[in-house]
Amino acid sequence: MTIRVLVADDQDLVRGALAALLGLERDLEVVAEVGTGDAVLPAVREHRVDVALLDIEMPGMDGIAVAGQLAGTGCRSLVVTTFGRPGYLRRAMDAGASGFVVKDTPAGQLAEAVRRVHAGLRVVDPMLAAESLTSGHNPLTAREREVLGAALTGASAAEIATRLHLSEGTVRNHLSGAIGKTGTRNRAAAASVARENGWL
Structure with missing residues (x-):
């Protein structure tokens, strides 16, 4: 079965590179690419997306807010970001993201993360998971x-x-x-x- 993927990133080059890398996988099909958080949900609905790859810092709605918006839609979200911060990880998972990895993840591991998220599993960058456990929770209201x-x-x-x-x-x-x-x-x-x- 082909997994239908959306890539959301405000940087054209990064978005195109991620789409091209994932497009090389036989079981993955990138059906949509968007550059703003606000464009994700309409594209998910239009293209019947299975897994959305979300950057955190995007114009309009950020990736964490989008993950919350997608929770319960049938589309799973995988945050793929340059900003590997423990607080972001915790907030993304609390919002409903199924996974959180950094952009320097090797292509094969990223494709496997998409498959695992699609299968209903949680995928978290191990270094970030360890940092998140030691850094504690967000103290701010x-x-x-x-x-x-x-x-x-x-x-x-x-x-x-x-x-x-x-x-x-x-x-x-x-x-x-x-x-x-x-x-x-x-x-x-x-x-x-x-x-x-x-x-x-």
């Missing part, structure tokens, strides 16, 4: 992550408050909580630590 994500753009507390429909005092409280939990001195450092750990 959903709102703290949202506020820190907005802070990454350099927005002021007032601008963040307007964007997220919160009071400025509430934004400052969330920023203060995130700074304390990340053990940093300011919101820029807190956002940097959270991003590096894959918590945002």
